[in-house]
Amino acid sequence: DAGVIQSPRHEVTEMGQEVTLRCKPISGHDYLFWYRQTMMRGLELLIYFNNNVPIDDSGMPEDRFSAKMPNASFSTLKIQPSEPRDSAVYFCASSFGGGLGEQFFGPGTRLTVL
Amino acid sequence: AQRVTQPEKLLSVFKGAPVELKCNYSYSGSPELFWYVQYSRQRLQLLLRHISRESIKGFTADLNKGETSFHLKKPFAQEEDSAMYYCALTPKSGGYQKVTFGIGTKLQVIP
Numbered sequence: 148d149a150g151v152i153q154s155p156r157h158e159v160t161e162m163g164q165e166v167t168l169r170c171k172p173i174s175g176h177d178y179l180f181w182y183r184q185t186m187m188r189g190l191e192l193l194i195y196f197n198n199n200v201p202i203d204d205s206g207m208p209e210d211r212f213s214a215k216m217p218n219a220s221f222s223t224l225k226i227q228p229s230e231p232r233d234s235a236v237y238f239c240a241s242s243f244g245g246g247l248g249e250q251f252f253g254p255g256t257r258l259t260v261l
Numbered sequence: 262a263q264r265v266t267q268p269e270k271l272l273s274v275f276k277g278a279p280v281e282l283k284c285n286y287s288y289s290g291s292p293e294l295f296w297y298v299q300y301s302r303q304r305l306q307l308l309l310r311h312i313s314r315e316s317i318k319g320f321t322a323d324l325n326k327g328e329t330s331f332h333l334k335k336p337f338a339q340e341e342d343s344a345m346y347y348c349a350l351t352p353k354s355g356g357y358q359k360v361t362f363g364i365g366t367k368l369q370v371i372p
C-alpha cells in the first residue's frame with residue numbers, strides 16, 4: 148500500500164484563485180482528516196469524515212473553505228477564493244475506527260498564495 | 262475544550278545525553294495521549310501511545326494525571342532522534358478520533 152496519497156505536492160497560486168487539494172486515503176480506513184500546519188499555530192484539524200460523512204467541521208476557518216468526500220477513496224479540500232494567509236502545508240490523514248486512534252498521514256501539500 | 266501545550270519549540274542536546282520533551286494537556290474528561298514524530302523528508306507518524314504502555318526506539322512517556330503531563334523521555338539521545346515531535350490528545354469517548362496536536366518541539370541531537 149502506498150499509504151495516504153495527496154496531490155499536488157506543491158501549489159503556487161495567486162490571491163483570488165480557486166485551489167483544490169486532493170487526497171486518497173488508505174483502503175479500508177473509515178476516517179479521513181484534513182489538517183493545516185503553520186509555524187504559528189502548528190497542526191490544526193480542519194474537518195474529519197466518517198464513512199464519507201462530515202462529522203466535525205468546526206475547524207474550517209471560513210466559508211471560503213469547503214471539503215467533500217464523494218466516496219471512500221477520494222476527498223477534496225477547496226479554497227475559493229484563496230488569500231495569502233491560507234499559505235500553509237495541508238495534510239490529509241486516515242484511520243481505522245478500531246485502531247485506537249492511530250492516524251496515517253499523507254506527505255502534505257505545500258500551498259503558497261501570492 | 263482540549264488543549265495541548267509543548268513549551269519548547271527547540272530542544273538541543275548532545276549525543277548520549279538524556280532527552281525530555283515536555284507536554285502538558287488540559288481536558289476535563291478522560292484523554293488518550295500520543296506522541297507523533299516527523300523525521301526529515303518523512304511523513305508524520307505515530308511514535309507511541311499511552312494506552313499501549315510501549316517503548317519505541319528507546320522512548321517512553323508516562324501519563325501524570327495530577328500534573329496533566331505526558332512527557333517523552335529517552336535516557337541516551339542518538340543522532341537519528343533528531344526530528345519534530347508532536348504531543349497529541351484525543352477523548353476516549355467518541356472513538357479516539359478527534360485529535361488535538363501540540364505545536365511541536367524540534368529535537369536537535371548534536372554529535
